[in-house]
Amino acid sequence: MLSKLATLILGILSEHERNPYEITKMLEYLQTKKWLPLADSTVYATINNLKKRGLINGRIEKTGNLPEKTIYNITPEGEFELQESITAFLSEDNYQTTNFDIGILLMHNLSKNEILIKLKKKLERLESTAFDIRKQIFGFERETGKIAFSSLAMLKHRLHINEAEIKTIKELIKELNIRMEVSELSPFDMRMVGN
Incomplete structure (x- = not known):
């Protein structure tokens, strides 16, 4: 390939x-x-x-x-x-681990305040990107017949991925605002659950 x-x-x-x-x-x-x-x-x-x-x-x-x-x-x-x-x-079912996945897994190594600052900045960038993609999609949908179906489908897929990260970040921010601290548990102890 x-x-x-x-x-x-x-x-x-x-x-x-x-x-x-x-x-x-x-x-x-x-x-x-x-x-x-x-x-x-x-x-x-x-x-x-x-x-x-x-x-x-x-x-x-x-x-x-x-x-x-x-x-x-x-x-x-x-x-x-x-x-x-x-x-x-x-x-293929290719669910590649992203840098963001690793950041989420290991975020307990940062202070709660630092995590919130980073997540809010990322949220701003993602929302700006989502706006740009939506604007592009809207423009293309108004001009039907001038853009390939596959191009529009790819843009919509990019938007869905972007929206999934936005949703994740909003949930993380909400959860962090409720919690006193990130966690004392190691994320690597997931293997012990259910054994």
Whole structure:
């Protein structure tokens, strides 16, 4: 299975051949950096890796006085790998532990006040992001037929994930406001319950 970024790049190239700058701009337009941290240099390195693996081909193109640029297209092997990765991404139950999960598990190491400050700041950021996503979804829904169903579905999924974290943080803040202290129990003692 390919990486998330490699799969996205192959998906872009499966629609139309493009140069690396265009690919980077498309990823930027999708706001992928909000849910898939990546630098432009990573995009270029991934493109080179896909080329080495024979999943994409490149040809040099020169237009007028402009500098040469490499235009990439997907190979049949790339199409196969893309389909395999899409199938895997859609069918797997991948509940990756997030940094937030680890933070919640170990938050007892911080003072109650410090936890509340951090959670409230995170809540503000998440609510701002949720607002931006809702605004984007609303704009796309008003322009039906101009955006792919899959793009809208992905945005809604991002919103649901965001809303789940907002709900969790609100519950944590409420619970912490009721409690005198975080806990004296070790979170690693969960294994002892029910034995």
